[in-house]
Amino acid sequence: DGLRPYGRILRKRLLELTETLGFGMAEVDLKALKAACEACPYLVVEEPEGAADWSVLLPTRPQTFVDVYSSDDVYPEEMWARAARYFSGLPAGTSLPGGRFACAQLMVRQRIPFLAGYSLGQVCHIVQLAISQRKLLGYSKGTLVPYHRSESKRKDQSAMNQHPCPGKNSGRNALVTWDSLRGCIRELFALSPARSPRIPLSNIKRVFRSQFQLELSETSLGYAKLSELFSDPRLEDICAATQCTFGYVIVPAPGGGGRWLADADGEARGSAAPRRVVPLSMDLIEATSEPAARQRAASAEPSPPSLPTLLGSTRSPPFCPEGPKAAIPRKPGPSPLAALLGARLSVRNTFIHYASP
Numbered sequence: 001d002g003l004r005p006y007g008r009i010l011r012k013r014l015l016e017l018t019e020t021l022g023f024g025m026a027e028v029d030l031k032a033l034k035a036a037c038e039a040c041p042y043l044v045v046e047e048p049e050g051a052a053d054w055s056v057l058l059p060t061r062p063q064t065f066v067d068v069y070s071s072d073d074v075y076p077e078e079m080w081a082r083a084a085r086y087f088s089g090l091p092a093g094t095s096l097p098g099g100r101f102a103c104a105q106l107m108v109r110q111r112i113p114f115l116a117g118y119s120l121g122q123v124c125h126i127v128q129l130a131i132s133q134r135k136l137l138g139y140s141k142g143t144l145v146p147y148h149r150s151e152s153k154r155k156d157q158s159a160m161n162q163h164p165c166p167g168k169n170s171g172r173n174a175l176v177t178w179d180s181l182r183g184c185i186r187e188l189f190a191l192s193p194a195r196s197p198r199i200p201l202s203n204i205k206r207v208f209r210s211q212f213q214l215e216l217s218e219t220s221l222g223y224a225k226l227s228e229l230f231s232d233p234r235l236e237d238i239c240a241a242t243q244c245t246f247g248y249v250i251v252p253a254p255g256g257g258g259r260w261l262a263d264a265d266g267e268a269r270g271s272a273a274p275r276r277v278v279p280l281s282m283d284l285i286e287a288t289s290e291p292a293a294r295q296r297a298a299s300a301e302p303s304p305p306s307l308p309t310l311l312g313s314t315r316s317p318p319f320c321p322e323g324p325k326a327a328i329p330r331k332p333g334p335s336p337l338a339a340l341l342g343a344r345l346s347v348r349n350t351f352i353h354y355a356s357p
Contacts, residue, residue: 002121004065006053007034009101053244066121068100068128075126080134082114083126087136087146095143100127103144158219165219173215176208178234181221184212185239189252201226201241201248 003009011028018026037056038045047054057063097103104123107115115123130136131144131152138150147153158165164175176184188207189197199207204226208216223229227248230241239250 002064002066002119003068003124004055004063005057006055008053010037010056012101066119066125068121068124070125071129071133073129073133075129079114079126080136083130084134084136086112086114087130088148090146092149095140095145096137098139098142098144100124100131103127152224155219155224159222159224162220162222164215164217173209173213175220176214176216178221180212180214181216182235182238184208184214185235185250187211189239196251198244198249198251201230201250204250 005013007030011030011033014028014033015026018024034045034054037043042058044057044059045054046057097106101124104120104127107127108120108123115126118126127137127144131138135147135153135156137144138147138152139145140150140152144150155165188199188211205216208214218224218226218229221229221232223232227241227243230239230248230250236253238253240253241248242251243249
């Protein structure tokens with residue numbers, strides 16, 4: 001289908017397969033899946049240094065994969081014209097899945113005429129270009145909708161006018177300026193005990209509110225996306241935004257030589273009011289560090305399970321999402337809540353059940 005079999009995609013396929021085969025909702029841990037693939041003599045696991053994710057290959061197959069992140073638009077204008085008519089004609093209230101992969105899968109299953117002859121990987125690329133370059137699709141409440149009805153269009157307009165987007169946190173704190181942004185990023189790196197700190201982009205606004213009492217608005221600084229904001233040349237001597245398995249993270253600038261360790265107070269913080277500096281939660285900065293998570297969990301690693309075990313059993317180890325606490329082992333023993341409520345407490349699926357005395 002033209003998609004490179006990255007670990008996260010492989011897990012989705014296994015979940016689909018277990019459901020198709022009638023096993024119900026299986027639970028596949030990414031770490032266990034990788035160990036199983038590494039133990040299989042017919043597979044090759046590749047994880048280049050600095051890569052966002054690992055992938056699994058069949059050594060006898062040619063690698064003809066589509067780069068879904070590529071900005072190269074190789075598709076004919078006729079196809080784009082038909083796509084524009086299709087998306088703009090979607091009825092009000094109609095939306096598509098917010099994930100590029102899930103959206104592409106749905107459109108392939110629906111056999112939409114303008115996508116005839118394209119592989120799933122190419123449709124993923126088309127969805128990406130429709131969002132990022134062609135402005136045919138945009139996000140609204142986590143789903144994809146026609147661009148003219150999307151929050152993405154409103155953000156683009158706010159970024160063009162350098163105005164903050166209206167939201168629940170609007171007006172509560174002073175807005176971040178370029179000077180205060182530089183100073184705060186320096187301080188976040190300096191506060192981290194890690195030699196190579198990584199700040200998840202998904203946490204960055206929350207960190208600015210809790211640590212600096214500042215509101216980080218990418219649109220007020222002229223950008224519609226945080227990842228583009230942190231790639232601005234005005235920040236290149238301090239940090240960079242890079243993509244990992246679980247999303248974008250902010251890391252110190254390559255070859256910075258530890259310049260971010262300089263006194264963070266040397267950078268102005270604009271009009272921010274005097275603030276109380278509180279200890280920074282490492283859950284917000286280092287929680288998504290995969291190497292650190294692997295190191296913490298090394299002593300608790302199970303022996304590599306077989307692929308049939310991963311496929312055939314719905315009683316496999318608990319599902320472990322891609323992200324912050326994926327490889328962190330649970331502490332043994334009951335939780336304080338379980339100890340308090342005793343045997344009457346049980347957890348089934350994602351619900352807590354309590355039997356009344």
